[in-house]
Amino acid sequence: MNEEQKFLSEYNFNEYEKPSVAADMAVFTIMKEEVSKEDCRKLPEKKLKLLMIKRGNPPYKDLWALPGGFLKKGETIYETARRELKEETGAQNAYLELCNVFSEKDRDPRGWIISQAFMALVNTDETQENTQKIRAGSDAKEAEWFEIRLEKKEETNTVMSETEMQFDILYELNMVSQEIRLNATVAEHKVYQDYHELVEYKIINSEGIAFDHAKIITCILNRLRKNVETDAKMAFDLMPEYFTLTDFQSAVEIILDKQLVKPNFRRKIADYVIKTDEMVMDGGHRPSYLYKRNVKSFYGQ
Numbered sequence: 001m002n003e004e005q006k007f008l009s010e011y012n013f014n015e016y017e018k019p020s021v022a023a024d025m026a027v028f029t030i031m032k033e034e035v036s037k038e039d040c041r042k043l044p045e046k047k048l049k050l051l052m053i054k055r056g057n058p059p060y061k062d063l064w065a066l067p068g069g070f071l072k073k074g075e076t077i078y079e080t081a082r083r084e085l086k087e088e089t090g091a092q093n094a095y096l097e098l099c100n101v102f103s104e105k106d107r108d109p110r111g112w113i114i115s116q117a118f119m120a121l122v123n124t125d126e127t128q129e130n131t132q133k134i135r136a137g138s139d140a141k142e143a144e145w146f147e148i149r150l151e152k153k154e155e156t157n158t159v160m161s162e163t164e165m166q167f168d169i170l171y172e173l174n175m176v177s178q179e180i181r182l183n184a185t186v187a188e189h190k191v192y193q194d195y196h197e198l199v200e201y202k203i204i205n206s207e208g209i210a211f212d213h214a215k216i217i218t219c220i221l222n223r224l225r226k227n228v229e230t231d232a233k234m235a236f237d238l239m240p241e242y243f244t245l246t247d248f249q250s251a252v253e254i255i256l257d258k259q260l261v262k263p264n265f266r267r268k269i270a271d272y273v274i275k276t277d278e279m280v281m282d283g284g285h286r287p288s289y290l291y292k293r294n295v296k297s298f299y300g301q
Helices: 003-010 077-089 122-132 213-230 231-240 245-254 262-272
Strands: 020-032 046-055 068-070 096-100 113-121 140-161 165-177 178-194 196-207 273-281 287-293
Touching: 003 178, 020 077, 020 096, 020 140, 020 165, 020 213, 020 231, 046 165, 068 077, 077 196, 077 287, 113 178, 113 213, 113 231, 113 262, 140 178, 140 213, 165 213, 196 213, 213 231, 213 245, 213 262, 231 245, 231 262, 245 287, 262 273
Parallel strands: 020 113
Antiparallel strands: 020 046, 020 068, 046 140, 096 113, 140 165, 165 178, 178 196, 273 287
């Protein structure tokens, strides 16, 4: 028996306390708002929406939480997230990215539970096909898509030294679904020290949102905005297979919460799309060509 085999034969795995591990998902989509009969001539407005689950059991019974579940024996954390996403939404091919780990000791009253927080992007076709299939899991009552808004309310910058700067931002998080309103105030503390960035989020107050999920939502939505601001390609995962350039620009603007200059935007994405021969009426105006992703460009070809 060599040294490593001897070590492993004597190693007591149960000597150390172990946490439970959960995959929590911020599932985003872009949906058209329903138009009333009185406003039937208006085009339905599109909104960025987030899937939330109403908890059916303690802790935080009747409050709203991100969908997710615990890591099962033999699973990778990505397999856990994929399983939960399919069970909750029916989505098969959603974009899924591990964004952050939340491991504060008091984040869950049940005990030491570490959250691996994922961002999922579901395209509009899958959303419409599966809206009626969205269901809550065993510990939940309801599942709803909430319109989500995240706004900066206060921002302060402090120069500590030549190599250290500090940024503090206060965010207001608001989510609405029919008559349900969820709100939170979340502080972001960001330090640039020795050319490295450290970011922390803290919940100032939270109404209707379970656990520390207001903090997770704020963190992931900021990540989505930063990624799309840098490279709009990520927003393709919110689009159906075929789309107009107007629809794609609208999706990016909805995420960033600002308007973009059309010629500049189309120049930036020109290599990422392929024009088809199909046309569709675009917003009640003249017909527009449908496009699809240029897959080769995503891999540098």
